[in-house]
Amino acid sequence: AFEVGGDYYDFSMLDEHHIGILVGDVSGKGVSAAFYMAEMKGIFQSLSRIYRQPREFLAKAHETLTGTIDKRSFISLLYAVVNLQTGRMTVARAGHCPLLLASGSRSEYIKPVGLGLGMGGSKFFEQTIAQEEKQLRYGDVAVFYTDGVTEAHAGNGEEFGYERLQSVVEGAVGSNAVGVRDAIIEAVDKHMNHKPPDDDLTIVVMKWIKRG
Secondary structure (H helix, E strand, C coil): CCCCCCEEEEEEEEECCEEEEEEEEECCCHHHHHHHHHHHHHHHHHHCCCCCCHHHHHHHHHHHHCCCCCCCCCEEEEEEEEECCCCEEEEEEEECCCEEEEECCEEEEECCCCCCECCCCHHHHHHHCCEEEEECCCCCEEEEECHHHHCCECCCCCECHHHHHHHHHHHHCCCCHHHHHHHHHHHHHHHCCCCCCCCCCCEEEEECCCCC
């Protein structure tokens, strides 16, 4: 959490009207986790422009990683492609924390099924990975994050959790993306009694401000 780690986030303009947003986490910590994420960056930047559907991209990324990743390790990923003209967002998940989508005073977790990259054979992985589509509306907020957020805990071991994250985002949905991010960080820090985290914390917030 303080030197090298396995969290990763990235963005890629797939074409003039589509952006890919990726957040991931390698099982384990330290140099080996950082190495696998460096490899994942190259895979993302090269394959995301070829395989435009999130489900298709994750299947190809799994196939590429299978020959190199240690059998005791895996990579969890959450990947979304957003149409910047229409606000249509397509989401796939490879064993990662679900996407939190807030709209007005309501929010929901988007959690299409899928194994972590490096788990199982390529055919089985492809058969089990799914994707979902959501239509973004003005003011909607999408939160991508790693388990360092939901599993952050105080001295008594109580985790920050999904319900608390949902409540914080619903309360901050009227803010801009930076404001939502800061509200999450402040809430997590308070929950941990301002102690240093045990794990990496990664948060990416996207707010849709285009009117339909």
